[in-house]
Amino acid sequence: MTRSARTALWAAAASGAAVLTLRPLVVSSGWVVGALGMVCAVAGAGLVVRGVFRRRGLAVAVQALAVLGVLVLLFNGGTAVAGIVPTPATFSRLVQLTTDGVQVVQRYSVPAVDLRGLRLLLVAGAGLVAFAVDLFAVTLRRPALAGLPLLGMVAVPLALAPGGSSAIAFAVVVVPFLVLLAGDRRSSRPRAAGGGRRSVAGVTASATAAVGLVAAIAVPAAVPGLDERPLTINTGPGDTIAVINPILNLKASLGARSDATIVTYQTDEPDPAPLRIVTADVFDGQTWAPSTGADIPRSQRVQDGLSPAPGLSDAVRQAAAVRTTRISIRGLDQTYLPLPYPAVSVDIAGDWLYEKDSLNVVGDGETTRGRTYTVTHLEVDPTEQELRGAPQQAPEDIQKRYTALPDSLPQVVRDTARQVTDGSTDHYEQAAALQRYFRSTGGFTYSTTAPNDGGSDAVASFLNEKTGFCVQFASAMAVMARSLGIPARVAIGFLPGEEVTDKSWRISAQDAHAWPELYFDGVGWVRFEPTPATRTGQSPAWTTPLVPLTPVPSSSAGAPAPSTAATAPSATASTATSTTSAAAAQARPTGWDRFLALPWGWILGALVLVVAVLTPWVTASWASRRRWARVGDVSSSAEAAWQELAERVHDLGLSWPASTTPRQRAAALSEFTEAGSPAAVELQRMRAAVESARFGAGSSPSAGAVPGTVLVASAQSGRLVRAQVDVVVEAVAASRPRWLQWRARWFPMAGVRRFLDWWDAD
Structure with missing residues (x-):
């Protein structure tokens, strides 16, 4: 090659x-x-x-x-x-x-x-x-x-x-x-005649690059992490840009620390509803996203009026109060327009188009930053009777689209939904039971920390851990509603915020929120609020039944069924808690699940780094052992010792051209050995041995041996051994900088140089 x-x-x-x-x-x-x-x-x-x-x-x-x-x-x-x-x-x-x-x-x-x-x-x-x-x-x-x-x-x-x-x-x-x-x-790099080794500068550059790579990966892992806050980007004092992601990943958070005002509005609605930005209706197991269809026709301009809200009957529409809200955007920069739902018309400059099936409003090359606009919208307050009276089967296109769930959804999610609703077939009772389960009876707590599992069983993980933020609550209720056959989707927007003066409100980045919307034919898309009251306050009035829910069978024979609205929630609560314990046990991670949940990315990364750091040392040791294993006579031992010496002092920053003779190299190394010392004697012995092996002349390998030398050549064969090389290398290393000694010992570059020699081969 x-x-x-x-x-x-x-x-x-x-x-x-x-x-x-x-x-x-x-x-x-x-x-x-x-x-x-x-x-x-x-x-x-x-x-x-x-x-x-x-x-x-x-x-x-x-x-x-x-x-x-x-x-x-x-x-x-x-x-x-x-x-x-x-x-x-x-x-x-x-x-x-x-x-x-x-x-x-x-x-x-x-x-x-x-x-x-x-x-x-x-x-x-x-x-x-x-x-x-x-x-x-x-x-x-x-x-x-x-x-x-x-x-x-x-x-x-x-x-x-x-x-x-x-x-x-x-x-x-x-x-x-x-x-x-x-x-x-x-x-x-030009090579000297006969081939030469790379200079210490080239080796140092390679080592520096490797160390830099290790540091770039290891240092961030050791530094305390910062919270992921995708909502708010601070660009300077008084200039906060907030971007709402219309695609909700169950591992991401809508929470934000910034209390900077990003939206203000004035409304004649006594109790404002959340401002909705976008709805997400496609769920793949871990992410909610807006569906993708045909491009929005330019004829659907909001200035010309929006289509009637899907599923809203004429009777409910005529009974709804018409409200006006004037919205001023101060720090929100995106293409989706925050609006009360359902909007009737929007008085705004620029090209803004709406989607008929969701009433999401999108800018055609426009953004929300700095906009002020007036919205005419309906205040729809459905009654319990209207929701109970809705057909149990939505229109076919809505039923198919908004009840779709991935095949990978854990069975425990479906089982928990059936157990929480205790077999009820009334969609309104099921929705109310799900909301109550998340808000009060299920033991859930609000936290800005997402469940550990952000994968395909994220909902099951949330049901087991019972802690999370609005994204988890909204997603779990929408998924469980779909599993019961109720069309559902997730809305993303802002809570009403804080009332600063009469009819004037402010919204900060902290008010970012997500909630489920369930479909009831005749009323349309209805907002529910599963997130606990510590975050959202009181839930919408229509989500709390005044008429008792279907009696739940008592755990003891002959016990009277609840007969009042006040006792119904209590009875349902105890039953819901007991019936979901089995589902929670099923959702609890097994030993294998915990094994798979380990941070394998970091573990594999650490293993790769360990291998990368140890490879030079292992390669150099293996090459040295292989070199000495091939020694068969005096000449081969002399060449092995001389090559070993050359590679090891090279790691200490000393090298020479390929044309340098053994005598010249030995003379250069003599500067680092004391005259008459064991290192000086062994150096001359190796020099004489290699000259004898190459040229057939020179001193005997054993000549010049001094009494008391710890390491000597074999008296019978005259062969040199690796220990003699160690004596010379240790003497040379003693005069070299400490960092070079450390690198030569623990990160020898001989293996790296061998790889680079292979790279040069054509």
């Missing part, structure tokens, strides 16, 4: 590792296969063309065609001939997907669902990075420049992903890049 081929493979490894760092930005992993396939296609095209035709320029052209070919193959949508030959319709589709992907990037925060066009951007980005890295490292032979595209890709998750990128991902990208740099230094 040529040096060019090895460089191409390391370049592909660095590109593939950089692509994997983007994983935290997207909820799903479907795009990873295509992105890595793109990297392989670019690297493979370059290897084949350079190997067969020996033309670098031709390889660049073929690699560019490979990028286009993979995009056509994966995203042609049936417009390409035989699936690979593009047509004009293929290019139009690619352009449209690119436009859609750019809009997704501009509109949504991370982690994003695999939305329309986003996958194409990820795969195309992987191809461009792989192409650029290969171009710099292989074609132009400037591996240092390959760090630019790698840095550009790695910087994206560092800047956008909650908590940044992982230490393992960083190391996996940096290691192949360091190998590229090492190969560049070896190929650019």
